[in-house]
Amino acid sequence: MKLKDLSELLNLSQTTVSRALNGYPEVSEATRRRVREAAEIHGYHPNVRARSLATGRAMAIGHVIPLSSRHEMMNPVFTDFTAGAGEVYAARGYDMLLTIVPDNLQEQTYRELRTKGAIDGLIVHSPKLAEQRIHLLNDIGIPYVVHGRASDCDEPYAWVDMNNTHAFRRATDLLLDLGHRRIALVNGLGDMDFAIRRQAGFEEAFAARGLEVDPELMAGEEMTEMYGYDATRAFLVRPDPPTAFLVSSIITALGVRRAIGEAGLRLGRDVSIVTHDDDLSYLQNRGDVPMFTATRSSVREAGRHAAHMLIEMVENPAAGLPHELLEAELILGQSTGPRMQRAAE
Amino acid sequence: MKLKDLSELLNLSQTTVSRALNGYPEVSEATRRRVREAAEIHGYHPNVRARSLATGRAMAIGHVIPLSSRHEMMNPVFTDFTAGAGEVYAARGYDMLLTIVPDNLQEQTYRELRTKGAIDGLIVHSPKLAEQRIHLLNDIGIPYVVHGRASDCDEPYAWVDMNNTHAFRRATDLLLDLGHRRIALVNGLGDMDFAIRRQAGFEEAFAARGLEVDPELMAGEEMTEMYGYDATRAFLVRPDPPTAFLVSSIITALGVRRAIGEAGLRLGRDVSIVTHDDDLSYLQNRGDVPMFTATRSSVREAGRHAAHMLIEMVENPAAGLPHELLEAELILGQSTGPRMQRAAE
DNA sequence: GACTCACCCCAAAGCGCTTTGGACGCGGTC
DNA sequence: GACCGCGTCCAAAGCGCTTTGGGGTGAGTC
Numbered sequence: 001m002k003l004k005d006l007s008e009l010l011n012l013s014q015t016t017v018s019r020a021l022n023g024y025p026e027v028s029e030a031t032r033r034r035v036r037e038a039a040e041i042h043g044y045h046p047n048v049r050a051r052s053l054a055t056g057r058a059m060a061i062g063h064v065i066p067l068s069s070r071h072e073m074m075n076p077v078f079t080d081f082t083a084g085a086g087e088v089y090a091a092r093g094y095d096m097l098l099t100i101v102p103d104n105l106q107e108q109t110y111r112e113l114r115t116k117g118a119i120d121g122l123i124v125h126s127p128k129l130a131e132q133r134i135h136l137l138n139d140i141g142i143p144y145v146v147h148g149r150a151s152d153c154d155e156p157y158a159w160v161d162m163n164n165t166h167a168f169r170r171a172t173d174l175l176l177d178l179g180h181r182r183i184a185l186v187n188g189l190g191d192m193d194f195a196i197r198r199q200a201g202f203e204e205a206f207a208a209r210g211l212e213v214d215p216e217l218m219a220g221e222e223m224t225e226m227y228g229y230d231a232t233r234a235f236l237v238r239p240d241p242p243t244a245f246l247v248s249s250i251i252t253a254l255g256v257r258r259a260i261g262e263a264g265l266r267l268g269r270d271v272s273i274v275t276h277d278d279d280l281s282y283l284q285n286r287g288d289v290p291m292f293t294a295t296r297s298s299v300r301e302a303g304r305h306a307a308h309m310l311i312e313m314v315e316n317p318a319a320g321l322p323h324e325l326l327e328a329e330l331i332l333g334q335s336t337g338p339r340m341q342r343a344a345e
Numbered sequence: 346m347k348l349k350d351l352s353e354l355l356n357l358s359q360t361t362v363s364r365a366l367n368g369y370p371e372v373s374e375a376t377r378r379r380v381r382e383a384a385e386i387h388g389y390h391p392n393v394r395a396r397s398l399a400t401g402r403a404m405a406i407g408h409v410i411p412l413s414s415r416h417e418m419m420n421p422v423f424t425d426f427t428a429g430a431g432e433v434y435a436a437r438g439y440d441m442l443l444t445i446v447p448d449n450l451q452e453q454t455y456r457e458l459r460t461k462g463a464i465d466g467l468i469v470h471s472p473k474l475a476e477q478r479i480h481l482l483n484d485i486g487i488p489y490v491v492h493g494r495a496s497d498c499d500e501p502y503a504w505v506d507m508n509n510t511h512a513f514r515r516a517t518d519l520l521l522d523l524g525h526r527r528i529a530l531v532n533g534l535g536d537m538d539f540a541i542r543r544q545a546g547f548e549e550a551f552a553a554r555g556l557e558v559d560p561e562l563m564a565g566e567e568m569t570e571m572y573g574y575d576a577t578r579a580f581l582v583r584p585d586p587p588t589a590f591l592v593s594s595i596i597t598a599l600g601v602r603r604a605i606g607e608a609g610l611r612l613g614r615d616v617s618i619v620t621h622d623d624d625l626s627y628l629q630n631r632g633d634v635p636m637f638t639a640t641r642s643s644v645r646e647a648g649r650h651a652a653h654m655l656i657e658m659v660e661n662p663a664a665g666l667p668h669e670l671l672e673a674e675l676i677l678g679q680s681t682g683p684r685m686q687r688a689a690e
Numbered sequence: 691g692a693c694t695c696a697c698c699c700c701a702a703a704g705c706g707c708t709t710t711g712g713a714c715g716c717g718g719t720c
Numbered sequence: 721g722a723c724c725g726c727g728t729c730c731a732a733a734g735c736g737c738t739t740t741g742g743g744g745t746g747a748g749t750c
Contacts, residue, residue: 001460002736013700018738028698045460049398050736053705058394060442067428073626074428074645076421083412083419086445095463096443097405100431115346115390117706118440224627225599229636251627254570254599258636261606281418282569282596291574291603300419347706358730363708373728395706398735462736694749703740713730719723 001044010038021046048095052117060095061085061310062113062122068103071222076251077278077299078125081147084303085123092311094120107136114140120314123147123306128191143313145306148193158313158321160306164194167295167328168201171246171274174293174330176205179339180244180272182217184235186228186256188248190220198248198276217242228255236263243339247275250283253292257335273335276328290333297328346389355383366391393440397462405440406430406655407458407467413448416567421596422623422644423470426492429648430468437656439465452481459485465659468492468651473536488658490651493538503658503666505651509539512640512673513546516591516619519638519675521550524684525589525617527562529580531573531601533593535565543593543621562587573600581608588684592620595628598637602680618680621673635678642673 007017012035020027020035027035038044052058063082065074082096089096097119101109110133113119121143124133131150134157146159175183185202188195199218206213217235221227228247235242236259245260247253253275257267265271277285277294279301285292309322352362357380365372365380372380383389397403408427410419427441434441442464446454455478458464466488469478476495479502491504520528530547533540544563551558562580566572573592580587581604590605592598598620602612610616622630622639624646630637654667 003738004736014737015701015739016699019699022738024739026698031698043456043460045457046738047398047460047462047736049394049403049462050705051738053392053394053398053707054736054738056705063443065428065431067432071626074424076424076625076627079419079421079424082443083410083445086410086443087412090445096445098408098427098431098441098443100428100435100441111388112390115388115392117392117394224629226629226631258602280421281416282421284569284571286571348708349706359707360709360731361729364729367708371728376728391708392706395735396708398737399706399708401735692750694747696745696747698743698745700743701741703738705736705738708733708735710733711731714728716726718725720721 001042003044003046006035006038006042006044009042010035058118058120059093060097060119061089061307061314062097062099062119063125064106064109064113064122065098065100065125066103066106067100073222073224075126076280076283077249080278080280080298080300081125081303081306083281084298084300085307086303088304088307088311094311106133110136111140114142121145121310123310127193129193129196131193143310143317145310145313147302147306149197150193151196156321158309158323160302160309160324160326162194162297162302162326162328164197165201165204167276167297167330168198168246169205170201170330171276171295172202172205174336175244175246175272175274176209176211178244178272178336180242181211181339182214182240182242183244183246184217184232184242185213185219186231186245186247186252187218187220188223195220195248202246223249223252225251225255225258228252228257229259230255232256232259233263236260236265243270244272244274244336247273250275250277250280250285250292250294268334268337270340272337272339275335277331285331285333290331291335292331293333293336294331295328296331297326302326346387348389348391351380351383351387351389354387355380403463403465404438405442405464406434406652406659407442407444407464408470409451409454409458409467410443410445410470411448411451412445418567418569420471421625421628422594425623425625425643425645426470426648426651428626429643429645430652431648433649433652433656439656451478455481456485459487466490466655468655472538474538474541476538488655488662490655490658492647492651494542495538496541501666503654503668505647505654505669505671507539507642507647507671507673509542510546510549512621512642512675513543513591514550515546515673515675516621516640517547517550519681520589520591520617520619521554521556523589523617523681525587526556526684527559527585527587528589528591529562529577529587530558530564531576531590531592531597532563532565533568540565540593547591568594568597570596570600570603573597573602574604575600577601577604578608581605581610588615589617589619589681592618595620595622595625595630595637595639599628613679613682615685617682617684620680622676630676630678635676636680637676638678638681639676640673641676642671647671 007014020032124146127148127150130152219231274293277296279298352359365377469491472493472495475497564576619638622641624643
């Protein structure tokens, strides 16, 4: 069933049918109703390719997932973010185009996406410190929203980010208030922008009390469970082991907890953990007293925000570049307690 | 830069340029080279919408993610599956269209996807026991591959699945061999096809030894960490608690482990766990001796298989409906050991 | 009754590509 | 020398939609 068939069926021109369905005022309400009903009955949906060829709009948003050959990891955070964004796209009539790209083909992929005309805008995931993609995309000239920020980039761009520095400042303050001084930072990969900001918040809290962080107690890696486990084991065998852990992902925190348990230490008594919690649907840190004390910020909600922003930019290109900084809640759970004096002390 | 521009630049017709780029034999090698070079230099890429309007092929594959309003969960398994499929799509020049759909709009969405002409084929996720989508899609007449199977469906369809029954039969046998008799099954949602097959494997192993399963020791829910924790706590306070747990997801297994730890039981000594392991990149169960004894089957690999299959079906519709049954490996880890005699016994 | 003005509707162009159905020139065959 | 076949190339139609620029009809105005 195509437009032509439907118009012939109704004894109307294609113009009128098209206008009726798209809500143009040049058509009487009676006709519009008649057309709408017929379209409904015959299950007519305009061919999106023909439509977007005619309008110049793709009605699709691209998500480009960088897949580093070193890691080959599909970020779970991305999953929830996408789900949030997907809801918004669906509600506003956009499709979501997912592209998984090896690191080395990034530039080519972005340029192609543009010239191929497959999308109206895109989301940039996992920005690094100095993010070349921003420059590239400004050059290409396509609307985009960055999930996160790029500290070392002075070009303008739209973004949605969580206040990483502040969240980790507060989390560190909590641990310091509890008397902890040897705090390990189990962070994400060192070149990721969020990891840098979190470390900054961590250091800020120490500095504000005239304390110094021990660089030996900071680790940065892809945030897997295994990494949390391995890093924690390494920390615990040190001569002066940490009494608290500040962790960048709840998945990694599970690994930290495992290593702590295996070492015979009791969580929340002998050792404390504060973790960041993206509120992933399959790893909810909830309950009367949540498992982990955490800085919580729903990444799914961030996805919704980013999608709204981007669609707004696409439909109204004249407006400026929006930003949005989301704050994390500090949730008190079972994994923290005052620093215990060691038997040896 | 569009075809017309490029052809004028080269003093050739659009026909010739198009043919040169698409490898048709009617054009001389010299011209083809000239065209290819010019296209490269000027970064020409054909507009995909125009092309697919002309060819009738969308060059895109759809993934429809059902989002039940009850749960609002974005399956982590899906993430890795998608990554695997995405690799293949990219390599074969297809785009991936992701649609997140509330349960109640499924049918409408599938039909629209078809008539809108946005995709050439699609992947069906998370089939249930009696899967109406198969009937629907056969009716619509669009190529698709199911990730999993639908036991109660006698219509033909293409699928990629893991041998759930066999994997859980083997896992159960292992636990029975170790002397366990009170084994809890911490399964996925009861109406999911994979959960039914896993339970069948579980029961088969018991039946083969003339033993009976205790229906009180079987749970079925969305496979979150929290669920594993809650279910296990409930099992452990029973008068005759299980000595082993067979779990359907490594995420849930983490919750099971947590509850066991909190109860003061030692994993692999007092209590055993065998879990299914989809080999998720962020939750790898590896190392010299993996954390969990597990039935492992890479869901990412399944994604690759499904994508290949589907593209084959799209490009060669005459061929039959392919199937593929992947076997899981049984990995021996730290979480299993022989059944301990209780002090009370 | 002629004129204006809404109001509804239509024919046709155009979006950027592929593909059909030739056209043209050149060497080889009888 | 007429004919054929082959290798190269081209003009134009068509994919299904939106949108421009009218065109007809009837009510309202003087």
